[in-house]
Amino acid sequence: MDKVLEVKGITKLYKNNRGVKDISFDIYKGDIYGFLGPNGAGKTTVMKTIVGLCRANQGEINIFGYNIANQFEQAMAKVGCIIETADSYEYLSAYDNLKIASRFYDGIDSNRIDEVLEIVGLSPYKKEKTNGFSLGMKQRLGVAGAILSRPQFLILDEPTNGLDIEGMADIRNMIISLAREQQITFFVSSHLAHEMQLMCNRVGILNNGLLIKEGLITDILEKHTSLEEFFIEQAKNSRGD
Secondary structure, X not given: OOEEEEEEEEEEEOOOOXXXXXXXXXXXXXXXXXXXXXXXXXXXXXXXXXXXXXXXXXXEEEEOOEEOOOOHHHHHOOEEXXXXXXXXXXXXXXXHHHHXXXXXXXXXXXXXXXXXXXXXXXXXXXXOEHHHOOHHHHXXXXXXXXXXXXXXXXXXXXXXXXXXXXXHHHHHHHHHHHHHHOOOEEEEEEOXXXXXXXXXXXXXXXXXXXXXXXXXXXXXXXXXXXXXXXXXXXXXXXXXX
16 A cells, blocks of 8 residues: 555654654555544644644654655645644635635646635635634635645644534545545544544544554444544553553
């Protein structure tokens, strides 16, 4: 299988000695790989380190075979991401927000903007200012911006955080659809085990800054009634309970 992301022994510690320690995992083409862990487990820290928003104390990260330390532009050329929040200029329309974003990429025209708005289900609202958008609509616009450049690898930090049940289902189904129809590989984080179970094919359990277990969702569900049960079991094991 083609390896999209390779993380080797990443450690990132802050002044308070919190962070992540010796994190290693791989993501392969076609994966929807989920990082499952409670708030504060280190999920966002790992994602920030991967996309260059913070620098690891040690370890190595390769994306599509390029090392981010010395081949950053090549590594990020086919990557889209939303880290923490999907921001927008609220006094502008959805279309105009994407028009501004398109200036950072080559070959993005109005047809492509209309295409991504259609993909994320915002075409009927493209002329509306985003200050009237619901949280779910803002998340959809964030995804539209993240896929604007036709990335092959998309990193989404807590994409369903704060959404209601219908909103979570919409974002989840959109991710699954993009993976199937656009051939995008995903790395998604969440503290919601049920969402990860429905969305992902592989999962890594992160707790207290450590990656304590990885596995295929299908293998996990052969031995456990749910991903939530598996997570609780692994968290207890890691504490020695």
